[in-house]
Amino acid sequence: MLDIALLGTSGMMPLPNRFLTSMLCRIKGRLLIIDCGEGTQVALKNIGWGFKNIDVICFTHFHADHIAGLPGLLLTIGNAGRTEDIVIIGPEGVKEVVESLCIIAKELPFNIIFKEIDDLDNGKIKIKDFNIEALEVEHSMKCYAYNVILKRKGKFDVKKAIKLDIPKKIWSILQKENSIEYNNKIYTDDMVLGQERRGIKISYCTDTRPVETISDFIKNADLFICEGIYGENDKIKKAKQYKHMIYSEAATLAYNGKVSEMWLTHYSPSLTNPEEFLYIAQDIFPKSYCGYDGKISSFQFIEEENK
Amino acid sequence: MLDIALLGTSGMMPLPNRFLTSMLCRIKGRLLIIDCGEGTQVALKNIGWGFKNIDVICFTHFHADHIAGLPGLLLTIGNAGRTEDIVIIGPEGVKEVVESLCIIAKELPFNIIFKEIDDLDNGKIKIKDFNIEALEVEHSMKCYAYNVILKRKGKFDVKKAIKLDIPKKIWSILQKENSIEYNNKIYTDDMVLGQERRGIKISYCTDTRPVETISDFIKNADLFICEGIYGENDKIKKAKQYKHMIYSEAATLAYNGKVSEMWLTHYSPSLTNPEEFLYIAQDIFPKSYCGYDGKISSFQFIEEENK
Numbered sequence: 001m002l003d004i005a006l007l008g009t010s011g012m013m014p015l016p017n018r019f020l021t022s023m024l025c026r027i028k029g030r031l032l033i034i035d036c037g038e039g040t041q042v043a044l045k046n047i048g049w050g051f052k053n054i055d056v057i058c059f060t061h062f063h064a065d066h067i068a069g070l071p072g073l074l075l076t077i078g079n080a081g082r083t084e085d086i087v088i089i090g091p092e093g094v095k096e097v098v099e100s101l102c103i104i105a106k107e108l109p110f111n112i113i114f115k116e117i118d119d120l121d122n123g124k125i126k127i128k129d130f131n132i133e134a135l136e137v138e139h140s141m142k143c144y145a146y147n148v149i150l151k152r153k154g155k156f157d158v159k160k161a162i163k164l165d166i167p168k169k170i171w172s173i174l175q176k177e178n179s180i181e182y183n184n185k186i187y188t189d190d191m192v193l194g195q196e197r198r199g200i201k202i203s204y205c206t207d208t209r210p211v212e213t214i215s216d217f218i219k220n221a222d223l224f225i226c227e228g229i230y231g232e233n234d235k236i237k238k239a240k241q242y243k244h245m246i247y248s249e250a251a252t253l254a255y256n257g258k259v260s261e262m263w264l265t266h267y268s269p270s271l272t273n274p275e276e277f278l279y280i281a282q283d284i285f286p287k288s289y290c291g292y293d294g295k296i297s298s299f300q301f302i303e304e305e306n307k
Numbered sequence: 308m309l310d311i312a313l314l315g316t317s318g319m320m321p322l323p324n325r326f327l328t329s330m331l332c333r334i335k336g337r338l339l340i341i342d343c344g345e346g347t348q349v350a351l352k353n354i355g356w357g358f359k360n361i362d363v364i365c366f367t368h369f370h371a372d373h374i375a376g377l378p379g380l381l382l383t384i385g386n387a388g389r390t391e392d393i394v395i396i397g398p399e400g401v402k403e404v405v406e407s408l409c410i411i412a413k414e415l416p417f418n419i420i421f422k423e424i425d426d427l428d429n430g431k432i433k434i435k436d437f438n439i440e441a442l443e444v445e446h447s448m449k450c451y452a453y454n455v456i457l458k459r460k461g462k463f464d465v466k467k468a469i470k471l472d473i474p475k476k477i478w479s480i481l482q483k484e485n486s487i488e489y490n491n492k493i494y495t496d497d498m499v500l501g502q503e504r505r506g507i508k509i510s511y512c513t514d515t516r517p518v519e520t521i522s523d524f525i526k527n528a529d530l531f532i533c534e535g536i537y538g539e540n541d542k543i544k545k546a547k548q549y550k551h552m553i554y555s556e557a558a559t560l561a562y563n564g565k566v567s568e569m570w571l572t573h574y575s576p577s578l579t580n581p582e583e584f585l586y587i588a589q590d591i592f593p594k595s596y597c598g599y600d601g602k603i604s605s606f607q608f609i610e611e612e613n614k
Contacts, residue, residue: 013382014349016349016353030470037379038345038375038379039345039346040347042323042346045323048347064378064408064411065379068375068376068379068411072344072345072372076320079319096410097410097411100408101411103408104369104371191501
């Protein structure tokens, strides 16, 4: 199972009752955050999943509304008793930006491991059960969209296990662990498992113009969280100017990407009632919903039909 | 008239419904803030006095809970259309700390004038109608208490004006302006005014141990805003350890300083109901009140009795 919570849905500046855009993901009690604007730590307190298990913080880009809450969050994670390393992932320069902000948060009881997306293997990295993928998008500064994927192993294949002469004693272990040493021999899980099954895929995309590569990147996602800074189609000029998307553009990406559902977020402060224009997105992609602060959903593995 | 609003009353970290400790002061529509933790800009939005007229931002010290909200606030002030300089006052190193934080707020449409307290004339500076005084206090890092004073000119003294042969035409002008040139001669307000009258004095004091110099510094203040991180007397050991004050210590300062009233603030997150222990402060200084987010009061000049 994988749980998602929207910590905030505001763009540009935090508002009373609307925190800045941020996503929280939980797998087996461990936590990953994407973006951390001013106030994100308060939103986290409202959700109540704790601070100590935040293992990964990803940044789409370095505009203040996506990162200004970091020093306070790191201090609060420290106060929660964390001593284990935290991984921070972001565009080029992430270490310099974070260290500059942390002039007011110098003494943390844990280490920060910085990962620049350019240095990752094809934009991908696995941390605990979080399989993270990044895609460069098109904003007024370097910016990335993210996928967070929970993989699912294949089914146990008795015939294969017997054929490869795998000792029965370690069959159940190999269904959980990746490998095991037994009687001075290394056994790996692929020796007893069938093909990897469909996992759970969450896509997160803000701030950007609707570049074509996004549809492929988010393909078949269980949930696509996407910016919709304005609802009305006649705001397209302004959206283009500031390198953002309107509802109809987000919905077109969702439709082309064949995602299961889309949640809109990163609303302009001028968009006081995001639901008002939701019909525009739903006309294009019916499973469009308005994100809101504190919106939570749990995702289970889906059994695929026999082929 | 001088208006005061408490923007937040939390210490250490922002909580749902309790922003970080910060004070907003308004004189003739112009604004001064002391401290700016994460979320202060949202609290300012709640108060509704605007962003554009923020002329001065003072920092007591550089712990994150007192300054982390600055980059976001500066961007929001810029979005409100300000182009006039802003003065930022703080301990030694204020320029370096602010510039480091502003790595995510590089393009502001106004200049920042930095003032280190050590460089001020006896810890005092006047900006517009804000007469600011700073006093070093005792915290785990260099930290200052502040007074904000609205001065009041003396009464018009007809006999003095006649004696000094001041032209009648400029009498009324000299009651408003500090000086005027008239018929190639400079006239100053002290030529027509009596002794300066009692103004309005607001004192703000957090984070610190109750050092003796504070009582003199806050002497006769109309309002003393003071930290009370814990209510109970048996928390004194913890307060001493982290260089903070309990309610009874704040109240003793208020009593010795002969202030008109005291508002407690900067509560520990563990102090969920600040009112519960208010009686401890009121036993020592009856005009003790619990500060709360959004608490507002207006202060008028008080007519002194004839001496």
